[in-house]
Amino acid sequence: MPSDIRNDAPPTVPAAPEVHPGIAPVEGVSARRVPIWTDPRPGLAFAGSGLERAAQLRGDAQAQARMLADPGTQVLPLWRGRPLFAPEDAAPGPAGAGLATVAPDHPALRGAGPAPIFLALSEGAAIFAQDISAWQPDGPLPEGAAFFDPSEQRHPDLPAGTVFAELRGRMMTLDPRAAEIAATARALITWHGSHGFCAACGAASVVEQAGWQRKCPACGAQHFPRTDPVVIMLITRGNRVLLGRSPGWPEGMYSCLAGFMEPGETLEAAVRREVAEETGVAVGPVGFLASQPWPFPASLMLGARGQALSEEITVDPVEIEDALWVSRERLLGVFAGSDPVIRAPRSGAIAGWMLGQWLADRLD
Numbered sequence: 001m002p003s004d005i006r007n008d009a010p011p012t013v014p015a016a017p018e019v020h021p022g023i024a025p026v027e028g029v030s031a032r033r034v035p036i037w038t039d040p041r042p043g044l045a046f047a048g049s050g051l052e053r054a055a056q057l058r059g060d061a062q063a064q065a066r067m068l069a070d071p072g073t074q075v076l077p078l079w080r081g082r083p084l085f086a087p088e089d090a091a092p093g094p095a096g097a098g099l100a101t102v103a104p105d106h107p108a109l110r111g112a113g114p115a116p117i118f119l120a121l122s123e124g125a126a127i128f129a130q131d132i133s134a135w136q137p138d139g140p141l142p143e144g145a146a147f148f149d150p151s152e153q154r155h156p157d158l159p160a161g162t163v164f165a166e167l168r169g170r171m172m173t174l175d176p177r178a179a180e181i182a183a184t185a186r187a188l189i190t191w192h193g194s195h196g197f198c199a200a201c202g203a204a205s206v207v208e209q210a211g212w213q214r215k216c217p218a219c220g221a222q223h224f225p226r227t228d229p230v231v232i233m234l235i236t237r238g239n240r241v242l243l244g245r246s247p248g249w250p251e252g253m254y255s256c257l258a259g260f261m262e263p264g265e266t267l268e269a270a271v272r273r274e275v276a277e278e279t280g281v282a283v284g285p286v287g288f289l290a291s292q293p294w295p296f297p298a299s300l301m302l303g304a305r306g307q308a309l310s311e312e313i314t315v316d317p318v319e320i321e322d323a324l325w326v327s328r329e330r331l332l333g334v335f336a337g338s339d340p341v342i343r344a345p346r347s348g349a350i351a352g353w354m355l356g357q358w359l360a361d362r363l364d
């Protein structure tokens with residue numbers, strides 16, 4: 001049961017489906033056909049907004065052309081994986097609050113390269129994403145090796161006050177709709193950037209389904225956007241929780257243990273294996289808590305909780321640099337920013353969200 005649904009307050013089904021207002025260029029197919037349930041999880045970035053992805057329009061070339069000819073259609077430009085952010089005081093557009101979008105015929109998109117990707121229908125408009133990574137900014141370039149790069153790029157042709165910036169640093173400035181659109185766009189564009197050639201035969205592949213598929217003209221293989229599942233776990237033993245840090249993390253950063261799932265493995269087994277590999281701690285019962293798309297570049301974080309069966313920690317120095325048990329009392333200090341060693345968790349990431357839910361006793 002999701003942690004935000006309490007036993008004393010059963011979930012209520014919306015009285016009527018939220019019907020999409022529809023857009024003229026795609027009459028008859030733009031209305032939502034079923035009500036879309038969402039899981040509001042304050043503090044968890046990319047938790048979903050019930051976005052109408054309208055997959056039925058992806059293979060419809062006529063609908064795609066009509067939408068791209070409609071001045072109401074909105075295109076989110078991305079530059080090297082960085083979405084275009086709106087000025088703080090900008091009114092929210094159809095793509096939600098915090099992102100800046102432009103019309104399909106905007107000069108900044110001309111000659112950008114690949115065709116725009118159709119993302120969704122939102123607030124009466126079609127939403128596309130366009131990679132304009134070929135643009136060369138005058139200002140500072142991002143540092144590829146940095147854990148987080150705070151630089152911003154301003155495009156002279158794009159609206160005043162808009163900037164390209166790392167999504168990781170601004171994800172909590174977006175409302176849920178904008179966050180879902182930004183995560184989807186970034187993940188798809190990054191996937192295209194690294195999957196230009198067929199994994200089966202090596203020939204150059206071509207984009208299909210409005211950006212949601214690649215097809216190999218040589219051997220016919222179809223390739224779909226990747227999402228890589230990662231388990232991230234809140235491991236507790238009584239009043240304490242297990243935290244660790246990886247080599248190369250910023251000083252004082254500790255988090256829940258995490259690791260990629262392996263083929264042929266269940267979520268529960270992945271939780272137990274990762275914790276055992278990294279710390280030597282044995283884990284018993286495991287339960288699912290919540291998931292979070294994490295487009296850096298293509299992860300799906302699967303938040304789980306597990307009960308430790310043992311306490312002794314034996315760190316595997318190849319996997320992590322340190323691990324320790326942290327009491328509830330100490331974790332309160334961590335969240336308050338008063339712990340001398342451990343800094344407060346990053347806002348928006350699922351580790352901090354799970355730890356906060358545990359501190360607030362909202363997990364049972």
Ligand SMILES: [Zn+2]
Nearest residue numbers: 198201216219
């Ligand atoms: Zn091929």
